Amino acid sequence: MYILYNLAINITSLFLPIIAFFSPKVSLFINGRKHVFTELKKHITDKDSTIWIHAASLGEYEQGLPIVEKLKAEYPSFKIVVSFFSPSGYEIIKHRTEADLVTYLPLDTTNNVKRFIKLLQPKIAIFIKYEIWPNMLNELHKKGIPTLLISAIFKSDQIYFKWYGGFMRNALQKFSHFFIQDSESVKLLNSIGLDNTTISGDTRFDRVSEILQQNNSMEFMDSLTQNYSCFVMGSTWPQDEEILVDYINASSHDIKYVIAPHRIIPKDIERLRQSINKSSVLLSETSENFSGDPQVLIVDSIGQLTKIYSYAHIAYVGGAFSEDGLHNTLEPAVFGIPVIIGPNYAGFKEAEELVKLNGIFPVHNKAEFTKLADKLLLDSQFRLTAGNINVSYINKNKGASIQVMNHIRTLI
Numbered sequence: 536m537y538i539l540y541n542l543a544i545n546i547t548s549l550f551l552p553i554i555a556f557f558s559p560k561v562s563l564f565i566n567g568r569k570h571v572f573t574e575l576k577k578h579i580t581d582k583d584s585t586i587w588i589h590a591a592s593l594g595e596y597e598q599g600l601p602i603v604e605k606l607k608a609e610y611p612s613f614k615i616v617v618s619f620f621s622p623s624g625y626e627i628i629k630h631r632t633e634a635d636l637v638t639y640l641p642l643d644t645t646n647n648v649k650r651f652i653k654l655l656q657p658k659i660a661i662f663i664k665y666e667i668w669p670n671m672l673n674e675l676h677k678k679g680i681p682t683l684l685i686s687a688i689f690k691s692d693q694i695y696f697k698w699y700g701g702f703m704r705n706a707l708q709k710f711s712h713f714f715i716q717d718s719e720s721v722k723l724l725n726s727i728g729l730d731n732t733t734i735s736g737d738t739r740f741d742r743v744s745e746i747l748q749q750n751n752s753m754e755f756m757d758s759l760t761q762n763y764s765c766f767v768m769g770s771t772w773p774q775d776e777e778i779l780v781d782y783i784n785a786s787s788h789d790i791k792y793v794i795a796p797h798r799i800i801p802k803d804i805e806r807l808r809q810s811i812n813k814s815s816v817l818l819s820e821t822s823e824n825f826s827g828d829p830q831v832l833i834v835d836s837i838g839q840l841t842k843i844y845s846y847a848h849i850a851y852v853g854g855a856f857s858e859d860g861l862h863n864t865l866e867p868a869v870f871g872i873p874v875i876i877g878p879n880y881a882g883f884k885e886a887e888e889l890v891k892l893n894g895i896f897p898v899h900n901k902a903e904f905t906k907l908a909d910k911l912l913l914d915s916q917f918r919l920t921a922g923n924i925n926v927s928y929i930n931k932n933k934g935a936s937i938q939v940m941n942h943i944r945t946l947i
Contacts, residue, residue, distance in 0.1 A: 536702035540669060541645065548642050563622035567639045575654040578614070578636045585614045586947075587657035589640060591666050592621035594863065596628055598686050599663040601741040601936040603633050609940070610947065616655060620666065627837060643668040652678060659946050661685060662710075669702070672709035681711040681946045685939050686738045688884060689720040696723055714939050716884060735938040737885070740929050743869040751845035755821045759832060764790040764848045764912065769840050770797045770862035771853035775877065776807060778901045779851065783831060784812045785905075788912055793843055795834035797853060797862065804835045841866050848918065849911050851875045855897070861886055864895055869929050873911055873921035875904065885928075894924035 554561045579585060586606055590596040596617065607615050617634040619625040629637045641647035648671045660675050660682045675682045694700040695707055704727050714735040715721050721732050759765075768779050771794060783792050796807065808815055815831040818839065834840065844850060850867035854860050855877030864874050864886050874895045880886040889895035898904040911918050 540702065544642060544644050544670075548644065560622055563626065567622060567625060568641055571639050571641050572650060572654060574636070574638055575651070579616070579654060579656075581656075583614050583656075584612065585616050585655055585657045586610065586659050586661070587616045587618065587655055588634070588661045588663065589618045589666055590620075590624060590663045592619065592624035593627055594624075595663040595665070596624055597742055597863075598737070598739045599661070600633065601738050601745065602661065602685065602939055605936060605940050606943070607633065613658070613947075616657070640668075640671075643670045645670050645674075648674045652680070659683070659943065661943075664688070667703060667706050669706040672706050676709040682709065683712050683714065683939070683942070684710050685714040685735075686716060686935065687713055687720065688716040688737075689723045690882070691723060695727060712942060714935065714942075733938060733942070736932050736935040738935045738939065739863075739865055739885075740932040741934070741936045743865045743929060744933055746841055746866065746869060751842040753839070753842050753846075755818070755832075756843060756846045759829070760791050760846050764788075765793065765846050766790055766849045766851070766908070766912070767793045767795070767840075767844055767847035767867065768851040769795045769844065769853065769867065771795065771851070772797055772857050772859055773803075774856040775851070775853040776810075778856070778898075778904050780807070780810050781901055782905055782908060788909075790848075790912065791830060791832070793832045793834065793847075795840045795843065797859075799835055799837060801835075804833060808833055844872075845870050847872050849873055849875070849908065853877070855879045855886075864889070865929060868894065868925035871922040871926045873918055874925065875907060875911075885932075889925060889928055892924050892928060894921050894928060896921070 551561060551565055588599055588603055590599055603615060603617065614635040616636045616638065617628065618638050618640040620640050625637065625639055641651055652674050657680055660680055662682065662684045664686045672682065689695065694703050707729060711731065713724060713729070713732045715732050716737045718734060721734055724732055771779065779794065794807065796803065804817065811831050813830040815833060816827060816829040817833050817835045819835050834843065844867040847867060847870065850872055852862050852864045852867065852874055854862045856879065861876055861880045861883045864876060867874050868889065876886060876895060876897050878897050878899045880890065880897060886895055890897055896907055898907055
């Protein structure tokens with residue numbers, strides 16, 4: 536199996552440049568990795584002590600951000616290096632300052648990982664949630680580098696727990712310690728002989744709690760929402776927008792609506808705008824001197840949604856009407872507001888639990904959405920109760936990063 540895996544990785548590396556001609560995302564994936572080793576040589580010397588954190592994409596990075604920030608504060612003499620697998624994560628984070636160096640993870644070939652680890656020489660490696668790369672984990676293990684998987688969650692249908700999953704089970708065995716979200720995941724790891732686990736919960740609860748401490752004010756949102764309720768619809772896909780736009784167009788509620796699509800593509804933003812028959816404005820069109828009073832704001836830039844949620848009385852989080860996956864429901868929930876989602880939320884632990892608690896509400900179609908949204912807007916006590924459930928749930932689940940940091944201190 537190991538031979539087949541390496542063969543598949545090497546064949547993939549040969550075909551990706553061809554695919555890149557037809558896919559801008561794959562092109563970013565390929566071109567970004569051309570300079571990985573050059574950047575490591577440029578920024579990391581033999582005298583440096585490094586701590587390496589790897590995230591698949593933006594969501595996992597945000598999940599691990601409390602650890603990144605605590606490491607930076609507690610170990611200022613170390614260089615904190617963050618790597619990404621996905622271009623969408625790297626492109627957004629590459630200019631931020633939480634880490635000393637942001638880079639791509641090279642493809643998991645034996646030559647790449649040996650070169651990567653030799654240049655980086657991390658004191659400790661931290662992988663966030665998923666990201667199981669057999670060659671990389673094998674090299675870290677051979678070098679005796681402590682390797683942690685944090686905020687991990689496992690399901691019985693994953694390959695590690697199948698009769699044919701021995702190769703990937705072997706990769707899991709290379710982790711020094713697992714920080715797990717729930718007891719069911721621990722039982723699954725125990726069933727394959729892994730007991731180096733701690734149930735710490737999910738560091739995302741620490742991350743979203745920190746959002747409350749930052750300055751979330753936005754001048755235009757202050758002006759837009761003054762004396763109005765606000766319904767924020769975040770990380771939406773076209774399948775979500777079909778329902779949301781119909782509701783906005785038919786609604787007689789005197790409130791403000793904000794739509795923040797997941798993908799910022801100009802032609803799609805314009806299509807969305809043309810489909811709305813109420814007065815609207817793009818965030819990029821606003822300024823200090825903007826004097827209009829639109830009912831709908833369309834967010835056509837990234838990085839604004841978290842602050843915008845702080846103005847919401849109700850939130851809708853997209854992704855669960857498609858196969859793309861539900862987006863982050865904790866970001867709006869931390870502000871003490873109810874959250875509406877689509878029907879496909881299975882496997883998203885916090886969504887499953889908050890649906891049971893009645894802080895998050897799934898809908899299956901336009902009629903259900905309309906009925907629920909109207910009730911939340913008109914029944915302030917119902918809205919307040921749901922919001923308080925969300926806050927209580929988040930507060931109850933904080934603290935994962937403290938447990939991870941306590942373990943890291945024993946290794947450095």
